[in-house]
Amino acid sequence: MPPDASQPNVHRQVVDQLGRLIVGGSLAPGDALPSEELLAGQLVVSRSALREAMKVIGAKGLIESRQKTGARVRERRFWHQLDADVLGWRFATMPTQAFIAELVEMREIIEPAAAAAAAKKRDRDQLAAIAAAYQAMAAAGDRDAWAKADAEFHSAVLNAANNELMSSLFNVIATALHGFFLLSARASDDFKYSLPHHFNVYDAIRKRSAPQARMAMQKMVDDSRRHLQHTGGVA
Amino acid sequence: MPPDASQPNVHRQVVDQLGRLIVGGSLAPGDALPSEELLAGQLVVSRSALREAMKVIGAKGLIESRQKTGARVRERRFWHQLDADVLGWRFATMPTQAFIAELVEMREIIEPAAAAAAAKKRDRDQLAAIAAAYQAMAAAGDRDAWAKADAEFHSAVLNAANNELMSSLFNVIATALHGFFLLSARASDDFKYSLPHHFNVYDAIRKRSAPQARMAMQKMVDDSRRHLQHTGGVA
DNA sequence: CGAATCCATTTGTACGACAATATAGTTTTA
DNA sequence: TAAAACTATATTGTCGTACAAATGGATTCG
Numbered sequence: 001m002p003p004d005a006s007q008p009n010v011h012r013q014v015v016d017q018l019g020r021l022i023v024g025g026s027l028a029p030g031d032a033l034p035s036e037e038l039l040a041g042q043l044v045v046s047r048s049a050l051r052e053a054m055k056v057i058g059a060k061g062l063i064e065s066r067q068k069t070g071a072r073v074r075e076r077r078f079w080h081q082l083d084a085d086v087l088g089w090r091f092a093t094m095p096t097q098a099f100i101a102e103l104v105e106m107r108e109i110i111e112p113a114a115a116a117a118a119a120k121k122r123d124r125d126q127l128a129a130i131a132a133a134y135q136a137m138a139a140a141g142d143r144d145a146w147a148k149a150d151a152e153f154h155s156a157v158l159n160a161a162n163n164e165l166m167s168s169l170f171n172v173i174a175t176a177l178h179g180f181f182l183l184s185a186r187a188s189d190d191f192k193y194s195l196p197h198h199f200n201v202y203d204a205i206r207k208r209s210a211p212q213a214r215m216a217m218q219k220m221v222d223d224s225r226r227h228l229q230h231t232g233g234v235a
Numbered sequence: 236m237p238p239d240a241s242q243p244n245v246h247r248q249v250v251d252q253l254g255r256l257i258v259g260g261s262l263a264p265g266d267a268l269p270s271e272e273l274l275a276g277q278l279v280v281s282r283s284a285l286r287e288a289m290k291v292i293g294a295k296g297l298i299e300s301r302q303k304t305g306a307r308v309r310e311r312r313f314w315h316q317l318d319a320d321v322l323g324w325r326f327a328t329m330p331t332q333a334f335i336a337e338l339v340e341m342r343e344i345i346e347p348a349a350a351a352a353a354a355k356k357r358d359r360d361q362l363a364a365i366a367a368a369y370q371a372m373a374a375a376g377d378r379d380a381w382a383k384a385d386a387e388f389h390s391a392v393l394n395a396a397n398n399e400l401m402s403s404l405f406n407v408i409a410t411a412l413h414g415f416f417l418l419s420a421r422a423s424d425d426f427k428y429s430l431p432h433h434f435n436v437y438d439a440i441r442k443r444s445a446p447q448a449r450m451a452m453q454k455m456v457d458d459s460r461r462h463l464q465h466t467g468g469v470a
Numbered sequence: 471c472g473a474a475t476c477c478a479t480t481t482g483t484a485c486g487a488c489a490a491t492a493t494a495g496t497t498t499t500a
Numbered sequence: 501t502a503a504a505a506c507t508a509t510a511t512t513g514t515c516g517t518a519c520a521a522a523t524g525g526a527t528t529c530g
Contacts, residue, residue, distance in 0.1 A: 068510070071512090102399065280514085404474085
C-alpha cells in the first residue's frame with residue numbers, strides 16, 4: 001500500500017493537481033508558475049503544504065525553482081518519465097497511441113534481454129519461482145487468476161536476471177501498461193493462448209540457454225503485440 | 236545547470252544526508268526514523284525544512300510516513316533506482332562492482348535496441364545530428380573534445396529512436412556511468428579506438444538497416460566493455 | 471479476561487515573521 | 501546619451517509556533 005491514491009492529504013492532492021497541469025500541457029516548459037503565496041491562495045492551501053508539494057514535483061523533474069525568479073516548468077527531457085506518478089499523469093491527460101507505443105517498445109526491449117540474462121544468471125530458487133508461476137498459469141481457471149499468475153511469471157523472470165535496476169524499471173512499465181490493458185483488452189476469451197510461449201521461456205531458462213530464452217520471450221511479446229492490435233488497437 | 240549540487244539549500248542538504256544514510260545502509264528497510272521534531276533537532280534544521288526534505292525522499296520511494304507511526308524506510312524494490320540522486324547515493328556509499336555491472340548491462344541492452352529503432356524511425360535531421368557528432372569525434376584532437384562528441388553521438392542515436400522514455404532512461408544511466416568512468420578509465424591513450432564502430436553505427440542508421448545498426452552498436456558496447464576491463468577492471 | 475474508552479504522541483496543516491537574493495527600475499556618472 | 505552603480509521590491513528560503521487529525525497503547529469497565 002504505497003501512500004499514493006485515495007489519501008486526502010492536502011499536499012498529495014496538490015502534487016496531483018500540479019502534476020496533471022504540467023504533464024497535461026496547461027503549463028508549457030519555460031512557463032513560470034505563480035508565486036507561492038498566490039498559488040497557495042488559488043488552491044486554497046497553506047504555503048507550507050504547497051511548498052512540500054512543489055518540492056515533490058521538483059524531485060520528479062517537472063519544475064525548477066530559484067529565488068526570486070520563481071518556479072519554472074522544465075523541459076520535457078528532464079521529466080523523469082520513469083516515475084510512476086509521471087506516467088500516471090501522462091495516461092490521465094494524454095494517453096496517446098504514441099505514448100503507449102513507447103511503453104510497449106520498452107517492454108519489448110527489456111523482456112527478451114531479461115530472459116537471456118536470467119538464463120545465464122538464475123539460481124535454483126529463482127527457477128523454481130518461475131516454474132511455480134508457470135504452473136499457476138496452467139492451472140488458472142478464470143482470467144483474473146491467469147493475469148495474476150502471468151504477472152508473477154514475468155516478475156519472476158525479471159528477478160532471475162539478477163539486475164535490480166532492470167526489475168525496478170520493468171515494474172514501473174508493467175504497472176503503467178497494466179492500467180491500460182485493463183481498460184482495453186477485455187474482449188478476447190482465449191486468455192491462455194500464450195501458455196506455450198511461457199513454457200518455452202521457462203524451459204530455455206531451465207536449460208540455461210540464453211539465445212533460446214531471448215527468442216522465446218521475443219516471440220511471446222511479438223504475439224502479445226499482435227493480439228493487442230486485434231483487440232485493443234495499439235499502434 | 237540542474238538545481239542539484241553546490242547549493243547550500245538546507246533542505247537539499249538534508250535530502251542528501253538522509254538519502255546517503257538510507258541508501259548507504261545505515262538505516263535498514265523497515266527501520267523507523269526518529270520523529271520529525273527529534274530529527275530536526277539532530278540535524279539542526281527547522282521542522283519545515285526537514286519535512287520538505289522528507290517529502291522529496293518519499294517521492295524517491297525511500298521512505299513512507301504515516302501519522303503517529305512515523306516514517307519508515309521502505310523495501311529496496313520500492314526505491315526508484317532510476318532516479319539520478321538515488322544512483323548517485325549508491326555510487327557515493329557502495330559503488331560495488333555488482334552495481335556498476337548492472338548499469339553497464341542496462342546500457343548494453345538499451346543502446347543496440349535504440350540503434351535498431353533509430354534505423355527504422357530516424358528522420359533526416361536526426362541523421363544529420365548523428366553525422367555531425369561523428370565528424371566532431373573524427374576531428375577531435377584531445378580526449379575531452381572526443382568525450383564530448385562521443386556523448387553527443389550516443390545522445391543523437393537515442394534521440395533518433397524517437398522514444399522519449401528510452402532517451403530519458405539512457406540519459407540517467409549514461410550520466411551515472413560517466414561519473415564513474417571519469418575516475419577509473421583515464422589511463423589509455425588511444426581514445427579514438429572506437430571510431431570505426433561509430434561509423435558503422437552511423438552508416439547502418441543512414442541505410443535504415445535495423446539489424447546492421449543493432450549489430451554495430453552491439454560490437455561497440457562489447458568493445459567498450461573489453462576496453463574497460465583492461466583499464467578499469469569492471470566485472 | 472475481553473472490549474470499549476481515553477490519552478499521549480506524532481504527523482498534517484496553517485499562519486506569521488524575517489533573511490537572503492535576484493530582478494527591475496532609478497540614479498549617478500563618464 | 502549611454503553605461504555603470506545603486507536602490508527598491510518582490511519572491512523564495514528558513515524558522516518558529518500553534519492546533520487539528522489520526523493512531524497506537526494504556527486504562528478502565530463489564
